[in-house]
Amino acid sequence: MTGRPTTASAVLPAALRAWLGLIAVLAALTAVVIGIQYAGHSEAGRADRWFIDPTADSVRGTWRNVALATDFWGEPAGAALLVVAAVAGCLLLRHRRGAVLVVVGAALAVVATTLVKSVVGRTIHGADNLSYPSGHTAFATALAVAVALIATGRLGLGRAAGLSLVLGAALVAGAVMGWAQVALSAHYPTDVLGGWCTALTVVPLTAWAVDRAADSRRSDRS
Template identity: 45%
Template sequence: MKPALPPVLRPAAFVLAVVGGLGALVLGLVYAGTSGATGPDATLVDALAWSGDPWWTIATVIDFVGEPVGAIVTMVVFLVWCRFSRRPRTAVTGVVAVLITVGLTSGLKPVTGRYIHGEFLAYPSGHTGFAVALTFTAAFGALRRGPASVLLVVCAGAAMGWAEVTMGAHYPTDTLGGLGVALAVVPVTALLVDVVATRYSSSTAKGTAMSLIDTAKKIAARAEDLGQRALATVGAKQSESAISADAQGYWNSPGEKRWKDNSHWRESDTFDGNDLWAEIGKRHLDMFEGGARLAGFDRPWNRVIEWGCGGGANAIHFAPRAREFIGVDISAETLAECEKQVAKVCDTPFQAVEIDVANPEAALSAVTEPCDVYVSFYVFELIPTPEYGERLLRIARELLVPGGLALIQVKYDPGTWRTRPRRRSYRSGLAAMTTYRVDAFWQLAERCGFTPHAIQLVPKNELDERYAYFFLTKS
């Protein structure tokens, strides 16, 4: 695992920590109880406080980074970067170091008692401390050479310090104090994170270490998801064709992380050492039989089609009931795995239909006879957009005989910002790409030529949350 503070940078980092800590202490003692720009401050204020536009606008933008909303946005961006670069230690260091730095700068203000404009506590600058703490942490994670790290930190501190002086929020020495506090905090925090993570990685505490790592990953994943949704909200959505291309690339890459888990292969980590893989299909079969009774569906299951058959968790339960089983999927490897699992439990003929994400309608020419039963589980949440789901519903209707029964599972949207369709960055959020309001999907099914009979909601199960199962017959 990548260290928060690479060993090669530790000597230089702790020299900076000592210099920064001592510098902040000395400046605090010198300027404690003062009010007004004197000595070096007076000279620097005249040199740095650039009035008028565009300087005031630029300073306001930089200052926003240290304001509550700006700081949250900046932290989200930082955590997204940590996730994509696989640096959980850096993520933890950044969060902890920022909290400590902001806490110290806030706590030291009443202790030093330095005022600006006669009423505002000024020393040390929390905005500068925040900017330097986060930049210093990122520099350790991204750069291998000390001089480059120092340059990045100096630039961040100088930019924020200039902005604070230009806006009249701080004296120049206040910003140097914030810089010093951050320089003192970050290396110590990073080293402690590395030590704790290394110690917990030993065999005697492996479980606890993995728990800490998993927690950091979840935090980073949530931050990344929030960032992607924020981009989509302001209009930075990807087109359906772009998302489809990303999806095709993902499902055609069996070596991708968690690919077998997401494809529901029996041998994946999710189903290792438990009965969940077989239990999922059994639950769905029981659910289908209950829905069939409710809808008055009593015809023979001559031909059953599963859209998105995955590794066969459902197929091994539905195929023995059918005269022919048709599995549709994007991945040839997954289709082969599903056929292998079906062959282990029955001799029902298996037809594999491989399609491209961009052209699901190709299944209509591959399946030459109408089907009595259509099922699709853990698929509609993975499709590119809600509009793409309408295409799948129309295909499903074409595949069914009149009166044929479909059971389709979707992920439902209870109406919150976090549960809307994601509409971008498929690989990092594939299980949250598409959601539907329950009433909207019911109405969509009606427009596509189905008669909805019932809905079963599953707020949470072992795999995820917010599932709605729709029982539909072809009108």
């Protein structure tokens, strides 16, 4: 046995490693720059005002209900349901690494945003509401990227198709959850961007670590 992951078992396909590594570095740098710029702030910045009027009320009517429904999937109960569903799918496919990536990747993304919030100290609607980066956006993006990575490996997609799937999933999940957070006045747009970048930093690194740990155990047994 070579100890190398097969296309079906690896959660970080070889064809995507270099590109996702670069994306993770750029995302981390972006999150750090935004965090430094808005550290200690308690109001919308210039970039935020490009997208929202900070004095405007939240969306109302049907769109508010849509935003609330979307927000639910980033709350503990909704997030747990999504993770359980994703893990169940991985186990049905006998993809243990995928199940580990879903749980650990999503959890680390949320933990990272929680830690960064206390460091940056940006607030919204009062000193107790730390806002940067958005944990809801980080969770949704992390879960989408994890599932997309698993799908890329299982389907044997090449570099172009795999990157398109992973980045497309990240953009859709981040945009949908990010819109809900801004619409509900829970976060500034730059908070959302920070959460999105956090997930793009954490999940590829987690996938690499999961593959490395699994390969190491397999080598020890052989």
